[in-house]
Amino acid sequence: MISQLLVNGIIAGSAFALVALGFSLIYKTTGFIHFAHAAIYMLGAYSVYTLVEFLHLPLPMAIFLGILFCAAFGILLEIGIYRPLRYRNGQPLILLIASIGIYVIIQNIISLIFGDDVKTLRYGATSEGWPLFGARITAIQLITILSAFVLFLLTSILVFRTKLGKMLRAVANDHELAGISGITANEVNVFVLAAGSALAAIAAILVSFDVDMTPTMGMNALLMGMVVTVIGGIGSIPGALVGGLLLGFAQQFGVWKIGSEWQDAIAFGILLIFLLFRPYGIFGRKLRKAEV
Amino acid sequence: MDYLLHILILIGIYTILSVSLNLISGYTGLLSVAQAALYGVGAYIAALLALHFHLPFLVGLVCAALGAAVISVIIAAPSLRVHDDYFVLATFAFQVIAFGVMNNWVNFTGGPMGLPGIPQPVIFGITISTHWQFLFLAAILAALAVLLVRCLVRAPFGRVLRAIREDEVFAQSLGKNVIKYKLLVFVIGGALAAVAGALYAHYISFIDPTSFTVQESIFILAIVIVGGSGSIAGSIVGAVALVALPEALRFIGLPSSIAANVRQILYGGALVACMMFRPQGILGEFSFRKLSRS
Numbered sequence: 001m002i003s004q005l006l007v008n009g010i011i012a013g014s015a016f017a018l019v020a021l022g023f024s025l026i027y028k029t030t031g032f033i034h035f036a037h038a039a040i041y042m043l044g045a046y047s048v049y050t051l052v053e054f055l056h057l058p059l060p061m062a063i064f065l066g067i068l069f070c071a072a073f074g075i076l077l078e079i080g081i082y083r084p085l086r087y088r089n090g091q092p093l094i095l096l097i098a099s100i101g102i103y104v105i106i107q108n109i110i111s112l113i114f115g116d117d118v119k120t121l122r123y124g125a126t127s128e129g130w131p132l133f134g135a136r137i138t139a140i141q142l143i144t145i146l147s148a149f150v151l152f153l154l155t156s157i158l159v160f161r162t163k164l165g166k167m168l169r170a171v172a173n174d175h176e177l178a179g180i181s182g183i184t185a186n187e188v189n190v191f192v193l194a195a196g197s198a199l200a201a202i203a204a205i206l207v208s209f210d211v212d213m214t215p216t217m218g219m220n221a222l223l224m225g226m227v228v229t230v231i232g233g234i235g236s237i238p239g240a241l242v243g244g245l246l247l248g249f250a251q252q253f254g255v256w257k258i259g260s261e262w263q264d265a266i267a268f269g270i271l272l273i274f275l276l277f278r279p280y281g282i283f284g285r286k287l288r289k290a291e292v
Numbered sequence: 293m294d295y296l297l298h299i300l301i302l303i304g305i306y307t308i309l310s311v312s313l314n315l316i317s318g319y320t321g322l323l324s325v326a327q328a329a330l331y332g333v334g335a336y337i338a339a340l341l342a343l344h345f346h347l348p349f350l351v352g353l354v355c356a357a358l359g360a361a362v363i364s365v366i367i368a369a370p371s372l373r374v375h376d377d378y379f380v381l382a383t384f385a386f387q388v389i390a391f392g393v394m395n396n397w398v399n400f401t402g403g404p405m406g407l408p409g410i411p412q413p414v415i416f417g418i419t420i421s422t423h424w425q426f427l428f429l430a431a432i433l434a435a436l437a438v439l440l441v442r443c444l445v446r447a448p449f450g451r452v453l454r455a456i457r458e459d460e461v462f463a464q465s466l467g468k469n470v471i472k473y474k475l476l477v478f479v480i481g482g483a484l485a486a487v488a489g490a491l492y493a494h495y496i497s498f499i500d501p502t503s504f505t506v507q508e509s510i511f512i513l514a515i516v517i518v519g520g521s522g523s524i525a526g527s528i529v530g531a532v533a534l535v536a537l538p539e540a541l542r543f544i545g546l547p548s549s550i551a552a553n554v555r556q557i558l559y560g561g562a563l564v565a566c567m568m569f570r571p572q573g574i575l576g577e578f579s580f581r582k583l584s585r586s
Contacts, residue, residue, distance in 0.1 A: 033377055085567060092377060093323055093580040094567050097517060100510055101563030108553040108560065219506070223388060226381060265392035268385035275382050276370050 004135040005252045011141045013248025014148035015207050019221045020228035020240040021155060022199030028235025029172045029192045032095040036077060037200055037225065038218035039106035044070045044201025045208040045217065046110055049119055067201045074197030077102065078190050103218070111215040121208045144206045148241075151199065156237050158195075168192065172235060223264065227271040233284025242282060297423035301495060303535050304430030305488050308437040310515040310527040312484035315441050317513065318521035318578060319450065320477045321457030323376075325509045326367055326383035327485050329390035332504030333360045334486025335493040336394065336401055339410045342494070349413030349420075349494060356490040357483040364482030365475065372474050387506050394501040406500025413494045426495055433491055437484050442524055444480070453477060454522070457578060507556075514559045518566050520576025529574055534559055 019041065026034045047069045051062035081102065085095055129136040159165040167188050170178040175185040203221065204213075228247050232239025247267060254266040274281065313327045334356040341352040371382035394401050401407065413420045413429070420429055444450055452473055455463040464470050493499050511534070519530020538555035546554060571579035 033380065081564065081568070088568075088571075091580060093380075094571055096323075096377070096380065097513075097580070098564050098567035101514075101560045101567070104507075104510065104560030104563070105557050108556045112550055112553045112557075223384075226384075230378075230381065259396075261396045262392060265389045265396075268388045271385045272370060272382065272389075275374055275378060275385070279374055279378055 001256075003133045005256055006249070007132060007135040007137055007141075009249035009252040010245060011137075011144055011210070011248070012251060013245035014145045015203050015221075015244075016224045016228050016247050017241050017244025018148050018151060018199055018203035018206075019225035020232065020244055021152065021237065022196035022203075023222070023225040024229045024232070024235055024237075024240050025155070025159075025192055025199075026196040027229065029168055030082070030095075030189050032082075032092040032099070033226075034196070035096060035099040035222070036102040036106070037196065038222035039103045040070050040074060040197045040218075041200040041204040041221050042107065042110055042213075042215065042218035043073060044204035045121070045213040046114060046119075047201075048205050049114075049121060049208070049213065052121070063205055066205060067198050070201035071194040071198040074193035075190055078193040082193075083186065083189070107215055107218065114215065116215055118212045118214055119208075120212045121205070122210075122212075138210070140206070140209045144210060147202065147206065148244075151202065152237065152241050155195075155199075159237065164188075164191065220264075224267055227267045229281075230271055230279070231274050231281055233281025236281065236283035239281055239283035294423050297427050299536055299539055301423070301427050301430045303531050304427070304434040305492050305495075306512070306515060306531040306535050307434045307528050308488035308491070309485055309512045310519065310531050311437055311441045311524055312481040312488070313512050314516045314519075314521065314524065314527045315444065315453075315484075316477055316481040318516055318523065318527075318576065319445055319453045319457065320474060321578070321580070322372075322474060322478070323380050323513075323580065324371075324383045324478075324481075325380060325506065325513060326371075326387045326390070327481070327512045328504045328506070328508035329367075329387045330360045330364060330482040330485040331489040331492070331508070331512075332390060332394055332499075332501070333363050333482075334489025335499045335504070336407070336489075337486070338490030339407045339493040339499055340400075342411050343407065343409070346411075349415055349490075353487060353490045356486040360486030360489070361479045361483045364479045367482075368475050368478040372471060372478070384506070387509055391501055391505055394504060401501070404500065406498055407493075408498045410493050410497045410499070412497070420494075430491060430495075433487060437487065438524060438528070440480075440484070445524070449473075457522075511559060514563050516573075517576075518559075518562050518573055520573030521580065522578035523573070523575040526573055526575035533574075534562070 019037070023034060023037050026037065044066055048062050048066035051057045051065055052059060057065070081098060082095055085098055129138040129141070159168060167178070167183045168191070170181065170183050171185045171188040179185060204217070207217070207221070224247060228240060228243040231246060232241070232243030247270065250270055251263055251266060255263060258266070309327065309331060313324065316322050316324050316327075337356040337359040338352040341347045341355055342349070347355070367383065367386045371379055371386070374382055395404055397403070415429075420426055445453065452463065452468050455466070455468065456470055456473060460470055492503070515530040515534050516527060518534060519528070520526025538558055541551050541554055542548070566573060
């Protein structure tokens with residue numbers, strides 16, 4: 001029982017961590033809460049569903065195209081909406097409100113096209129899974145965990161070991177100063193939106209293979225991603241991983257002890273505790289009031 | 293005719309909600325997405341009191357406002373410790389938790405089944421039953437709410453709110469107790485939202501948690517922003533525009549199954565367009581543009 005809860009916690013946590021990683025990268029670099037991340041997450045799952053179901057593409061190709069589509073969509077949002085907004089007034093709350101609007105639009109378009117009922121990417125018989133330390137785990141769940149760890153490794157290397165990563169950190173730290181040194185925030189923002197959106201799409205595709213998809217899946221995933229981001233510390237890559245796993249465990253044990261219908265309330269209870277006592281998260285740095 | 297009156301009553305309810313949120317977000321600059329939670333708290337308190345204790349409408353209304361004021365303090369106390377983005381997240385968290393409570397505390401709130409059979413309000417022996425009477429009631433309550441907020445923001449109290457919105461640290465340096473003002477604004481805004489909730493519960497006579505979701509909060513916020521942050525007339529115009537205009541969709545022959553989605557797409561689009569071309573809204577004076585102090 002306990003070992004199954006732990007395994008389930010790691011599975012759920014890996015998916016949360018992936019959403020949080022993309023969200024956190026975008027938040028840290030561009031400085032606003034990218035609410036439309038939820039919409040892009042949804043687009044990831046539904047685009048693969050469309051490609052497989054209606055265009056009958058082979059699955060690997062559909063997955064690849066789905067991820068590419070989401071990355072392109074992220075770039076489109078950045079160039080078409082966020083960049084003009086930044087030129088006009090540039091305040092994070094304005095970008096947040098606009099991205100809420102974008103989320104509402106896309107969610108409803110998906111509802112219109114696909115309906116509100118549950119869709120799935122699971123094909124063939126449901127596998128029972130392999131035994132693992134007294135728990136059971138299916139192939140797709142194993143793939144979810146592995147791809148989460150690989151993607152975290154790749155993102156860490158990218159951010160801390162490459163020139164692009166250095167530029168990214170410079171813009172996140174102070175985009176004006178970065179501009180003076182010849183690093184254009186625009187290029188970095190385009191890259192970050194593309195990478196963050198691709199990560200969201202991957203998480204969404206993995207989740208829809210394991211569970212199901214609905215037009216509100218993005219909102220739920222984003223809620224968890226936000227909680228994880230705050231728990232781990234905004235912009236912290238190890239923070240997103242640790243926060244994701246922590247939330248995964250907390251939810252599984254909460255479901256066991258209290259009941260599955262309180263999942264969201266548990267997650268947000270944890271968020272509130274962190275906002276109150278450690279708003280900069282586990283790995284974050286404390287800010288003075290003047291910096292906020 | 294009843295249909296037209298129904299729309300007007302809804303406009304009245306949303307006017308109360310939007311001026312209450314305008315006080316919090318437009319005048320004080322606190323972008324809250326928990327207003328639907330307080331709206332729901334008011335609706336549930338009024339409904340439960342009417343169903344179980346058969347209290348008269350006005351008593352229920354006052355109890356709903358007081359109850360929501362208490363919940364507002366509970367929401368505001370921790371949320372006001374953090375700023376900007378984090379404040380949005382904190383109110384978001386409370387909104388989700390409030391929905392969880394309404395949806396899951398089945399013995400008390402009826403859970404997803406909701407609370408049916410809320411009686412029609414009786415005021416001084418008169419039963420409010422027809423659409424005309426409800427419209428009259430909604431209009432009076434909306435007018436009172438508008439008047440209250442108008443008095444507040446025109447008084448020196450309102451000047452302090454605007455000062456906090458424009459530059460909090462500066463307001464503090466002039467000896468204003470910023471936390472006290474923010475808390476007061478949150479409580480007044482919450483109590484007003486509860487009045488709208490009580491009215492809604494008695495009018496529709498059935499409530500369930502789906503009326504008080506995050507989406508509803510965003511819708512109220514959209515009214516405030518599109519109408520104009522920091523403008524009472526703007527909130528009224530916003531309520532009329534966002535409640536009534538989508539109803540026009542019915543007349544161009546959209547089936548009701550897709551009308552709900554199209555309605556939401558329209559107000560999502562209005563939010564984006566507003567941020568792009570007129571961030572202060574139709575009649576507003578404030579655009580969530582803070583002096584950056586980084």
